[in-house]
């Protein structure tokens with residue numbers, strides 16, 4: 001069979017978007033898992049951090065499902081929702097809509113560009129859940145906020161939050177970002193282990209200045225990515241709770257893949273985050289694939305968009321800001 005796709009990215013967290021609304025593919029979940037494994041493989045002619053399947057919904061304007069590169073399905077993807085949100089807004093000719101995700105329906109809207117004229121979308125990140133059983137994380141306590149976890153490190157302070165996909169977050173000095181500490185911890189909690197039976201996204205965050213943080217994330221089901229939208233949102237939330245940043249004010253979140261703006265809202269003890277950033281299309285393509293042997297797929301046709309040229313200017317601007325602080329301090 002042939003499949004039409006769009007290669008896209010949010011902060012260089014890259015995805016293959018497959019439209020199951022206008023195309024009648026009738027995939028099973030096993031097909032989706034196998035498609036993710038085959039198409040995301042970086043040694044193949046495509047390669048991506050995940051696959052976004054957009055579908056019809058009975059409860060919202062449309063539905064998005066995200067499969068990680070290892071074939072596992074995640075409950076949410078912030079960078080992916082910006083890309084799927086753009087696609088759906090253009091398809092349904094709306095400036096804002098509600099997208100059903102695995103656990104929750106989320107608000108998405110077209111936004112003012114955060115840099116020059118790059119296509120920019122704002123997505124809602126919620127619910128915010130601190131109870132460890134929501135990640136899940138196995139510790140004999142209800143929540144974890146800025147505390148040591150002896151199994152992971154003798155000195156780092158960790159916070160755990162589900163938005164609703166699971167995140168483990170720690171604030172560190174730049175030299176820790178440059179070390180192997182994150183890799184070792186992230187590989188441990190994403191392998192067979194007692195603390196996180198389903199794995200967890202692990203972010204190391206460096207406070208740069210008021211309203212500005214740097215985040216590096218090792219994603220569950222993928223490995224290190226250029227950026228993770230839910231991680232940038234969860235890190236902004238922890239930053240506000242640590243009183244390093246302020247609720248209701250824009251926080252510039254820098255990553256190796258670009259920058260976004262996060263606004264953390266607090267209503268009594270309830271939180272939600274607006275994640276605002278690019279939704280960039282790299283190319284449209286058509287592949288020929290046998291679902292029994294998806295690894296043998298071939299690209300039949302590919303048409304580049306010119307959008308990455310504009311994004312490269314944002315990348316250069318980000319590099320100028322993060323290099324002196326993170327990589328050569």
Ligand SMILES: N[C@@H](CCC[C@H](N)C(=O)O)C(=O)O
Pocket residue numbers: 013050066068073074075076077078079080165166201219220221222227228229230231
């Ligand atoms: N890249 C995503 C998150 C994708 C899912 C994640 N790897 C998980 O398994 O929870 C984002 O931008 O949020």
